[in-house]
Amino acid sequence: MTEKQEKIVSSALRLFAEQGYASTSTSKVAKEAGVSEGLIFRHFKNKEGLLQAILSQGQEKVSHMFRSLESVNDPKEVIRRIIELPFSIEEDQKAFWKLLYALKWQANVYDDTMSIPIKQVLVPAFEKLNYSNPAAEAESILILIDGLAVAVLLRKPEQIGAIKQSILNKYHL
Amino acid sequence: MTEKQEKIVSSALRLFAEQGYASTSTSKVAKEAGVSEGLIFRHFKNKEGLLQAILSQGQEKVSHMFRSLESVNDPKEVIRRIIELPFSIEEDQKAFWKLLYALKWQANVYDDTMSIPIKQVLVPAFEKLNYSNPAAEAESILILIDGLAVAVLLRKPEQIGAIKQSILNKYHL
Amino acid sequence: MTEKQEKIVSSALRLFAEQGYASTSTSKVAKEAGVSEGLIFRHFKNKEGLLQAILSQGQEKVSHMFRSLESVNDPKEVIRRIIELPFSIEEDQKAFWKLLYALKWQANVYDDTMSIPIKQVLVPAFEKLNYSNPAAEAESILILIDGLAVAVLLRKPEQIGAIKQSILNKYHL
Amino acid sequence: MTEKQEKIVSSALRLFAEQGYASTSTSKVAKEAGVSEGLIFRHFKNKEGLLQAILSQGQEKVSHMFRSLESVNDPKEVIRRIIELPFSIEEDQKAFWKLLYALKWQANVYDDTMSIPIKQVLVPAFEKLNYSNPAAEAESILILIDGLAVAVLLRKPEQIGAIKQSILNKYHL
């Protein structure tokens, strides 16, 4: 990726996350990135291609996040780490996650693949802890994580520490 | 509201929910509603006005949902009812909620007012049950509800019963 | 067709014929027709649709031209009339024919249907005159007609009368 | 001409002939030729220059075709040879002729120079055969040739042999 390509991707990510994919014109992106509009199409074929480039670039970082979970053995530690995921989204990753969550609501874009690796780690953890329905417990955590992500990304929850504690308590962590 | 007005509102709601507000053109709405494009603007002034009409029509039904909570006295019952809210979204209301959740991610539209009445009922309930941090507990529930809404509206969760049970257990309900 | 629609069609026909379909922008057409560019797309869906509208409008007039041939009985008269067709293209029809001939050379547009009704009249005529290979004679006439059309539409052949006579002589007309 | 230059010219010729000059972008040409887009401009200055290169390269081969006619003395043989010209277009020359004929219809490109050497040979031939209007006869042949070229280049005439015979008969050849 050339410097300008990266500039396009990062500008687009910021704008798509802030104003939505559909409401952000390619000309806004070009202006923000300080390049000609044509360059976007030369590098990414079309607006959709630009979105895909953003998405797959993000996926890599996400996979990296998840991979660190695989080495953890203690089931309680696994669950704690997963619950803490939304709280540990770094400032420069927020735009990516905002975009991803916003896109969920757009028909035909919904993509659940991200939850699969989490489930693969969670279910065994609940099994080890002898929960009666490990699959349902894993689903519940995923649901909780979605809620936490909304809170972290859209609101700036004041009592974030207290909330985290309250949730961890429910799982005796 | 005349019959045609209602047709416009319901068609717009369906389309906005499915494809997003920004990606739905007024001409698509007109076609779906079987009316002329001009009529939308005669009745709702502009696209934004149409959205507002949809939103305030929905708000009425939402207020109604909440009002039934006020009469409940038993704190455990209050909490249970609130957790069950997302599961009780009726099929014909789903489009409205999808639209509302999708709009959350659109900059400058985020609106937290809906959570206020819930908090006003939840905090006293947790106080009565002697939870150590009732405000944080209330926040946690709101977060959970957002997660549940995503699940109910976007996925077709098979084990929805088991999930609900797992969550209620956390609150000893 | 409204007045503006017809204005668009006639302007487009003139420009497409003069400068070629691909080299004529819709904005040129709009300017020439004195309408907004958007109107072209509202009425004809896209540039291709505008072309089709021009073509099918032209086809009607052409069919009319051909229908008058069907009532002729004398085979010699049939042949003479057909040979004279290119010479009888009226000034206001020239643009249509220029466009049609130009499009022939564009891959995937070539369309031979126009020659079918001519063949259906020509072959029987040559049969009646006891030509040894009526089908080949009909084809030869069609070929000649294409050549004549090129001459009439692109050049202003000086000795047009003499040329016509020379050709008719070949068929003893 | 370097190898790459020739690759550009031959690719451009094929594409211009198949899809038209205006509808063929320089980037398509570059891709087809397997060279960078910039190279086209380094070698041919601009798109128009590329076209001219194709055209003048073709002209050479055409002149060669005509030159062989000059040595023929028998007037009947001259006429026969000229009528046979369109049938003798070799497969690898068809693209060039298609391009040339397509360009005729593009305003301000029409170029009649090619017909001049033919006329210079044909008129004397008809004079020798005592035709009453040799100039008109020559024109008729040119017109016929245009028609034959359309047939040979655009259609795949099955009965081409029969057609050729039918035409030669008209000139008692």
Next chain:
DNA sequence: GATGAATGAGTTTTCATTCAT
């Protein structure tokens, strides 16, 4: 000679909105 990134002007197309009827 050759590449490919980059541009700017233009092209096709969409869309919210207005207006005469």
Next chain:
DNA sequence: AATGAATGAAAACTCATTCAT
């Protein structure tokens, strides 16, 4: 109230051409 023709501005995308390397 209702239509549908019409618009102007902006959107997505294309393309011939330039230029640094």
